[in-house]
Amino acid sequence: MLRTDCTPKRRSRHAGWILTLASACAAEPNYTPPPPPTPDAGFPPEPDRIGAPLSLYLEPVVSRPADLAIELEDGAILTAGALGLALVDTGTVTALGDDPGPIRAATPLPNGALVSGARGLYVLSAGQLQVSPLDAQLPGAPLSLLTVPGRAGLEVWMAGDGWLWLWRGDQLSDVRPGALPLSAPKLAYGAAAGGRSAVWVAAGGALYALVVEDQVTRAYPENLTAPVRQLAVDARRTLWVVDDAGKLRSRRADDVWRDHDAVAGVRSVHASLRSDEVWIETMTEMWRYDQTEFRKVNNLPAGRVLSSASQGSVLMGDQDGLAQVYGQRAVRLTGLKEGGLLLSSAAIQVRPVAAANVTTVTATLDDQAISVSPSPWNITLDPALIDDGAHRLEVRVAYSDGESATGTLRFSHYEGPPPSWQADIAPLFRDRCELCHGARGSARILDTPALWSAEIDSILLNLRTRRMPLPPSAPLTEAELGLVEGWQAAGFPAQ
Ligand code: HEC
Known part of the structure; x- marks a missing residue:
């Protein structure tokens, strides 16, 4: 059963400024406005380093129209476009139909995804698409979706024009961040606020972070004058924003903001908590930042960047198809989730970028050699042969031009009780x-x-x-x- 989380009123203070709390109660939450914004004259210019031009590696995923795509936990890709929704797994395409209508947002869930279409909220689970039980409770189909690791397991944030709902621990709550706006909200997770990983909301010209504690949700508004058009967070927990004027800005974990002048007229920025790479799109160019320098792409692929994916790659799509695009050679290992538990024998597929030029593939398990089957390269992890504890599989791929790339997979296995x-x-x-x-x-x-x-x-x-x-x-x-x-x-x- 769904319950609504009606939180008691409480006021909290952090670093001298007042925050607000979320409540599903009808009453207005107790709210004191943040201090008036100081004029935003731009942040201290720290010159950006510009590196050599970058050549991308393109791996075609599927040749069907794609205007939305996300990578799921098992490495499969969920894509949506003029032909409806489809799931692509190692070249196998499963059409999922067009029941949800035009897709607005999607986010991975363990074993599937949550998908918001014009006709409502759907769940993809074990390859089946169904209307979500949450659909009937929400004010409308979300425009933005986010899944985050919470204290009580997975949390799902869902936002539409003027509303923000949170699903956690079997409860659906209406999050009302006081007087902060909620029009046309965009969400991102991971950059810290008040020392905690926060959900960041760009809405109605404002940018603020929300941190959910047991009974209180604190909001941390930022003073930016130009409205934020888009936002993303990288593995260093740096928040990246593009404002209405196409200016790129970043906020480090220690709350220091920077303006980036290396790239002007920015249309979108893409990053993921899983990698250091940040991808930046303008109307005519594409750039990649790797935490040291900005590099301009010299073989611009067709299509637009749709999302960040594993190994620092991005998914790019247009009406002709979808591709996974890498800034360097990389090795993806699929068949077991990163940081997962090995319960039964697993076949790990080794998927190198630019596979046609691979000469040898070798692997180690905890620094001991382990055999790899010939192309298509596979590694069998047999729990009977693996000790209890955490393990690390490392795969090294050598290319005909003498270069190499490595992929790693951490997992754990327990015959006895796992750590508690x-x-x-x-x-x-x-x-x-x-x-x-x-x-x-x-x-x-x-x-x-x-x-x-x-x-x-x-x-x-x-x-x-x-x-x-x-x-x-x-x-x-x-x-x-x-x-x-x-x-x-x-x-x-x-x-
Ligand atoms: C001698 C003091 C000290 C010890 C011991 C210590 N830490 Fe910290 N830790 C800090 C300080 C100071 C910071 C930075 C301020 C903060 O985030 O609260 C920090 C930050 C962190 C952060 C956040 C970093 C970030 O990017 O926000 C994590 C996570 C963390 N510590 C984990 C641990 C864990 C786990 C242990 C024990 C295995 C540990 N620390 C032991 C002092 C300590």
Whole structure:
């Protein structure tokens, strides 16, 4: 049954300015407006580095009209266009019909996707398209959809003109960010606000971040004068926005904004939490930023950028078809989700970019050689031969011109009980993190399994790159890192 989340009124303060809270109650939420915007005269110019022109690698996906496309968790691609919806998986095309009407938005879900068409909200699950149970509850078909890892599992944000709804833990809530606008909303997730990964909303000329806590949703408005037309977040948690004047701006995780003058007349920006690459489109050009420099594309593909996909690629489409476009050679590994749990024997498909020029494919599992079947390259992961714990598969592809590319897949496997909060993660937290991230510490609080699961991507990134823990805590051993990875793969068991 659907319940509506009616939150108590509460006021919260962060860094001296007042925020608002979300409520599904009829009453107005308690709201104090943010300070008046300071004139936005542009941000400090820090010259952008411009690199050598970039040649792209194109992998055709399907030759049917595509004006929307997203990559799903299993590597399949969901595409929509004049011929309706279709699912493309390793060259196999499954038409899904045109029941939802023209598609407005889509977002991946575990084992499928959520799709919003002019005729309503649909769920794609196990290759079947059905009207979503949420459809009847919503004020209309969403214009923007977002799935984010929340404290109580997956959260789905749905926005239409003038409304914003959140589905989490089996509840649908009407999120009302006080007096902040909600007209023609666009959503993105991942850049931090108030020390937490936030949902960013560009609507009615305003830009603000929302952070949902148990009973309160805090809003963090930004002072930008030009309305934001489009927004995206990259793996460094940098927020990228394009304003009405076609200006590209970014906001780093430490809340420092920058204007980018390398590219003018920007039409759209695309990024993903899974990679460092940022793709920028103007009316006549395409650029890629890789966190060090902007590079202009010299073999501009047909079509428009539709979304960011794995390995730093983008999906590009037009009336003739859809292609996956890479800025460098890369190796995709499909057949098991990144960070997933190996339950039964799995065939991992090795899909190198520019496969025609590949000479050899070799692989290691935890630094031990593992065999790869001849083209089409496959690796069998047999759970009976794999120890309990977290593992890393690395595949190296060599090309005829002497270049090479690598792909990695992390996964976990357990015959016995997987790591749990109580037995494994809580002791690690108390020993290595609590000093700073506990109730009495000075860094952001991370003392519950809910907080860990909501911030797991950021935690793992910081642990893997050895940025955390800070001294005096000793760095995590590979085995300890494996506990955190295994706990995530197993779905965050409490005990
Ligand atoms: C000696 C103090 C200290 C210890 C120990 C420590 N941290 Fe941190 N951590 C910080 C500070 C300071 C920051 C930056 C401020 C903040 O985000 O609160 C930070 C930031 C983080 C962030 C956020 C980074 C970002 O990009 O926003 C994560 C995640 C994190 N720590 C995880 C951990 C984990 C997990 C442990 C234990 C294994 C740990 N830290 C141990 C001090 C510490």
